[in-house]
Structures are given as C-alpha cells and as structure tokens.
Amino acid sequence: MVGRPRQGSEQTQGAAASLLNGLAVLEAFSIAQPVLGVTEVAGRVNLHKSTVSRILAGLTEAGYVQRDEETGRYRLGLGVIGLSGPLLADLDVRRAALPFLEALTTQTSETSAIAVWNGQEAIVVEQVRSPHQVKHTAAIGTRYNRFESSSVRVFLAGLPPARVAELIESGLVVRSSADGLPQDYAAHLAELRDQEYAVNDGYTTDEEFGVSAPVRDYRGVVVGCITASAPRSRVQKLQSADQLVAAVRKAAAEVSARLGQPQA
Template sequence: MILTTFGQQRSTMSSPRNSVVHNVVDVLRCFSSEKPLVGVTEIAEQVGLHKSSVSRLLATLESEGWVEQDPATRRYQLGLGLIAIAGPLLANLNVRQVAYPYLHELADATKETAVLAVWEGSVSVTVEQIASDRTVKHTSPLGARYASTGSATVQIFLAEMSKETVTVLLDQDTIELQQGWTRSELQKRLEAVRRQGYATNLQETFDDEVGIAAPVYDHRRKVVAAVLIAAPSYRIDDQATQALIDQCVATAAMISTRMGNPDSQ
C-alpha cells in the first residue's frame, strides 16, 4: 500500500521555549507522518537541547504512553496515550460530529480521501479524515497543520479574512506565501475563492497532489471548517477536477445546512 501525506505541514514555534512544557511540545512536534520514527540525536538537534535532556523527556513521555520506543531501531514514535488527550477535544468539535457521515459519503462517491479542516490561530488543521480505499491515495492525518497559501484549505480560511489580516499573517511569517506567488496574485486568488465558493491546489504544493476544498458555514454565516478532497494528480484530468469540485461544494453545503446556515437551506 502506498500512502502519501497531502500538503505541507508546519510547526509554529513563535513563543519562547523556556520551560519544560515548551520543551515537551517541541519534542512531540518532531514526529510527523513523513517521519514517524525519530532518534534522540535527531530530536536534540532539531529542538536545540542536549541529548541527555531529550532522553529524560522521552523517558517521561514513554511512561505516560505518549511515545513508544521501537525495539528494533531504538528510535521513538508517538504513542496511543495521546489519543486519550486529544479524544475529548475532537469529540466536542460539533462540526466534526456533523460532518462525519457526509465525509464518508463523499469518500465513497469520489473514491478519494475526504478531509475536514478547521482554522487554529494561523494554520489549517485536519480534524477528521476518511481515507480513500484505493491502494494509491493521498492522506491528511489527524492533527496535520498547513500554513502554505498553496493549500486549498488555507485559501478557504484566508478568503474569509480581510486583506489587512492576511497581510499581517504574511508579515509575521505565520503563513507562507506559496513559492512563485506574489502577494498581489494571492489576493486575486482569494477573491476568486470568495466568488466561486471553492479553492484548488492543482499540483501547486507538490507535483503529485491535487486538492479541492469548499467552506462550511454555521448559523452566523461564519466559515467554521473546510471540506477537502485529496487525490493523486495522475488520475485527475480537467473533467475529473470539475466533478470533484461539484461534489466537494455539495458536501460542504449539506454540512452547512446541518450547522444551521440559512443561506444553504
């Protein structure tokens, strides 16, 4: 089975790292779907701590089940104990509960991966995913964070913000301007997203990826989430792209209706 992770993840580390809690967070962010197994030396280099300090932190995290050591490689990976921490949060995300059956229907209809993302401060975060049952697929693991303007879900959320807010996020380097884009081009892109009601990532972040996203609105007509279809680019031509756009927009509208949005009823 071939699994690839959709989009580009980014860990934001803008706050001072001067406490044990911050160090723990930095260590946990060293693990990703692209690199699930990480050694002590690698972590120490990435977070800027001595190996002995990292070893002590990992020992504590292992005792809580937050990380596990692979006996063969002696490297570490995230443990199931984290699910107990994240579970209550995910369970209380109302839009996630509402969207779940519709994501299943979308994945079944398109045979591609269906994703739900929310905006968290300055990044788009995956909170639900129904992976394609095809052997070759693109996925967006729970908790994956996207900060590139090339990401379809990031475009959805930015399109609902003022031009000034987007400028501040770019100036603070909390979102990343897609390589090859200018700020003027980004604004034109966001205007198109607002006008057409969907965003695309047609091999813009990676050559082998296609992403289609549409906004989910609540009863206040506020964007509270984005529905994403993630697919390998080799099987998506112009006709398939339009079909995915139609299906993604329709699914987002159904979820919006369930969320009480009067404009989608």
C-alpha cells in the same frame, strides 16, 4: 402562511395551543424579513391582531423578541440564542461532517477530510481514506500553513484582508511563487470568496490535487473546510476535476446546512 401551522382547537387546547401559537409567532420572523409589525405577524400566522399583540408582549418580557419603541415593530431577541445554545453547542463541526465525508469518499473514491482554523493554520480534525492503494492522506492533527494549500486559501478568503496581510507578512502563512497561482493574492482570495472553493493543482507537491470548500455555521461564519485529495495523475487521466469540485462543494453545503447556515 409562514411558520409553524397553528393546530385547530379540536387538536390542542389551553396551554398547548398557546405554546404552539407562540412558536408560530417566533417562526414568522425570517432572514429576509427580520423586523415585523403586529399586523404583519398576524397575517403570517393566521391569528387575530389582539392575540398576536398579547403573545409578542409576553415574548418581549421573556427576552425572545425585542420591540423598537420608535416604530413599535419587533425583531427576535437574544433569548432565542440562549434557548438554542445547547443544540448549537452539540453541533460540533467534526461530528456534523463525518457522515458527509463518508458519502463524499464513497462517491469519489478519494480521501476526504475536514479541517478547522486555529488562527494561523488549517488543522485536519477528521478524515475518511480513499479505498485506492495509491492515495493522498494526512493524519488527524496535521497542520497546514502554506498559502498554496487549498484549505489554507479557503480560510484566508474568509478573513479580513488586513488579517491576511498580517499573516503573510509575518511568515505565519508561508507563500511561495507556485506556478499557476496569481501573484496578487488579495485579488485571488476575493475570487475564491465569490466562487466558494479553492483548488490545489500540484501547488504544494507535484503529485497532489486537492479541492476545498468552506463550511459555514448558523451565523454564516466559516468554521471549517471540506477537502478531497487525490493523485494528480488519476484526476488528469479520468478528467474528473470538475466532478470532484462539484462533489466537494455539495458536501460542504450539506454540512453547512446541518450547522444551520442561513439560506439565501
């Protein structure tokens, strides 16, 4: 059964039972099956079709579901977004990311940070410093607009190609001929979009190694990026690049889950 398990009559009665049944009906809808008929919902929540029909009628009137007049099937309505708005507003990406940044630095012993995109730059909004004496750090508020930066490329990979071209051609995003990066930036960004991370292997400064991965919110939109930075010499000596990539991707996935990213 999909959704909230319905409580037995011995546990809940009257208004409480009606409320739980209504919640179960709402939870029957999913990303995989966003449109359902009365019979389908009834089967998922183990309620009689007449009961489900009454619940859906009430939810439609309240704006929590929408009924397609042609097919008679239902989908979630905008009222659900309004109901969850206060929670979503409180799930600030910086606040959500901090415990995962701390865990990432504990795991890797390297500096971790989260940045957001202001339309043309990546801005560091939180950071946990490496315990090593030799480390790479950036003050909160630091802005990056170089294409070679792993965080900048993660954000660019999430933008429409026309907007990326506009940013590069206008010089708002600065692109140099760094060794190791393909000249076809559009193809490169498409690859990053698929692999869900970017690496800066000395592209910005000779001694920096950085890994960035996107953070997505409940809409699946990129709203931030987790980065781990380390001296290249330490990464090369320990041969830990793959481990660093895996750790950053895991942290970004955890923050995304905290922000409600839809699961495949």
